[in-house]
Amino acid sequence: MSVSSRIHARHLAELYRLAAERFESLPAFATRGRNKVWVPVSFRELYDRGRCIGAGLVDLGVSAREPVGLFSDNRVEWMLADYGIQLAAAVNSPRGTDVTQEELVHIVNHSGMKLAFVENAGMARRCLNLKARLPDLRMLVVLDEAKGLPEGSMGLAEIEERGRKLLEAGRTDVDARAEGIVPEDLFTLIYTSGTTGKPKGVMLTHANMMSQVDHVPIQLNCTDRVLSILPIWHIFERMFEVFAISHGACNYYTSARNLGDDLKQVEPTFMGSAPRLWESLHHRILNGVRQAHPVRRGLFHIGLFLGTHCREALFYLRDNDLRLEPVSPLRRGLRKCRYALQWTALLPWYGFFNAAVLESVRLKAGGSLKGTISGGGALPPEIDRFFNAIGIPVLEGYGLTETTPVVAVRTPEKLVRGTVGPMIPQTEVRIVDFDNGDILYPDSTSPEGGRGRRGEIQLRGPQIMKGYFNDPETTAAVLSEDGWFRTGDIGMVTWNDCLKILGRRKATLVLRNGENVEPEPIEMKLKLSRFIDQCVAVGQDQKFVGALIIPELSAFREKGIEAETLAELNRLPEVRRILQEEVRAAMADASEFRRFEVVKDFRLLDEPFEVGVEVTNLFKLKRHVIHEHFADVIAGMYPVEKS
């Protein structure tokens, strides 16, 4: 029996109010306070305090539909600030504290924000130091006042107090503000890195977010505990938290350091996170196994074996196997018989090992997980298989900031490994040929409807953004008149109607921890070195950024290192040493590159890129081709993790 406690609302302000009325004293958020003790904040408290902050913001002159900055990492005050912003009908524009100086300047000036919330005194000082470059930013509100309030900023408590007095005096303009919100109004303006380098402001509306709450196929209710670890300014985490609020579930904030403890203490029933987290959990479990008694280790491996093969059979029997090619019904029928036999033969053993061994493994993740959503990058297949085998279903999803973000996600009923599941309700997908724009899927003229064809994924649905802020040109490039959004990702639709992501045509690299890296600035910087002719930054779904480098023969010759061909040159040890030094020097400027953007390893290529093959006739890199051609070289750079 599943009892729903979902709230339907037209916009976030209404959602926040209804959640307070329905869930009252239930905890909405919980964080570790001093002495590491968990402190809950109820739906009622959040709303009441948020309303005061909203009233305070209105009083400070924040107008409706005005962008308000929110530069902070996860904390309950983030949510309080957001409640205030939404209830005042303003637009929040969030970013974490790891924002670079240039990005900060761009975001503040491009959005035209006059007021910004900042996490602490340190962040406030960073903004104050840039004052000359941020002419419009008039007010800074510090969320955490523990380290004091720098001159020229005010505390969150002060705004809250100001609002409280106004409300007590009967000045309830803020409520009228919230009343006036229409679903097409923006609720957030998220700046993401784009291919052109400068961050773009993605405009997402209340209707976008509410459609996610209504259509993302996850079952939650107010007995659920959601463990949150991703940065809240990522749309994935943000959507998840709003989703939890609309169901009365409680968000528990954890961190990478406390994760192991918190999994056991909170016993979460649901979690959303990036592939990196599943890897580290996988690692932790296997480490525990390695240290265990040999008998238990043996039992674990038998359990894992049985789990893997039982699930595999079950996936096939339920038509949830990865179906990239059509298979005749007869052949499928025969295979089903085989898998049915396999399943029946293993079931009693699996039943026992599931109870005796796998359950204790699941307890390492709290033991109550009903499911987990992975997003923000491709989940490595072996991790995927592992968690499914031990009985923690991993629901991989797909989406972009521009799509609020979920467009497709696996569900417990359609858990097809290797795909990101079926499209969520009301969302359409089409696969379009990159070169000529032909629609490959859906295709009513072909018997298979266009399944199995590869091309660009294009999407249409209620979650697609309104556009990029003040950038009609870029908006027009990705958003067609009839509402189709071009993702720049390559994909296909499988025979059981799930979406499979094959790669990215767009240059942006998404590392395994979910961080977006723009390769172009890195490549440009590297190419400044006289020893480097051409280079490509790689690292999609990997732990770090790597590079493929084609050395400059002539530069080495000048240095007295003679070689006839690149292949010959690349075999000389001093070449690698020189290039290592060059790469290190290029990456040294911390203000230019963030820690995770630094190139940590590289491989040398023996042939220059061929025009028309790896590069266009304008010498633009054809990244998907390069990734394909040098897949082995790239893979060699990233050590295979032992499992």
Place this chain on the structure above:
Amino acid sequence: MIDPDIELLYAIDKALLGVMILVIMFGMGASLTLNDFKAVGRRPRMILIGFLSQFGFMPLIALGLSHLLNLEPALAIALIMIGCLPGGTTSNMFAYFARGHVALSISMTTASTALALFMTPVLLNFYTGSYTRAIAEQMAEEGSFFIPTKDIVVSLVLVLVPVLGGMILRRFSRGWAKVAEDTAGFMGMIVILFLIATTLGRHFRLVISTPWPLYAATISLGLIGFLFGYWVSRLFGAHPIQQRAISLETGIQNTPVAFAIILMSFPQPQVQNDMLWLAVMYSIFIVISSSCITLWLRKKGQFDWEVYKNTLIHGRLFGEAYVTRYPKAFLPARIAADPSQGALSGEQLRED
């Protein structure tokens, strides 16, 4: 009646079975602590309900089935004996997966195992009078037949020795106790598979020729036990989580003890064969039926279990004084009426 000349279990099988019983009972002990005994005193009401359904209803269900299905005397005695047995540790594992109250299940197992020394022989004598006389008449030439109370007590004491040994191991090393517990669990499955293999492999004719009432009796004993346990405890106001534990505890009997008693106390070949055959069938069917019931209870109990867990975790994280209040009409009346909202007044799932 089974042909007394058939050797249902060879000597080597009996020896193997004996070793397995030893391992299983040792593992059972390894999962128990003195605290589990003390905990019995802390929830007397539920233990009493469990006691009532285990030693009150189960023997009666067995007796009723014997009469209803007109079982032969030796089979009837075996069925009633199984009805009079204490619960086994398997029920604790099933209670865990059925989202039942594991601590209660452990307490009931502990209490019934201790009480079995007295209850099993007394109840067996009480309910099997007419059947014993019937056998005695049949065997008038070979000698007399009676329920060997003394031997039964001795067998019970003998199987309790490894339990005690397991408890002592647990006292000194938790790690090894855990290994013993798992080994016993694994052994439990091996026993079932061993029994299935021997009966199907060696006595296939017997499987086919076994009359349907015997199938009906061995299958229904467990199922009716689950039903009674579930509803009787409900009648006495048990929380769904306790209901599920009591239900499984009632239906699942400690079959290794049954084998021990049959092998040690009933040496007459034809009586022993009949009784063994019934015990084998019960052991096989109870595993299947309790697996199915567990899956069903698990599904049925998901909601109240989640409410219970969530309330419990709130108390653990936010302090005992924290009160969790769910929205109106969210909780079904039965749980909502409980002031602890399913948290059983903060009682832990398993105390250790």
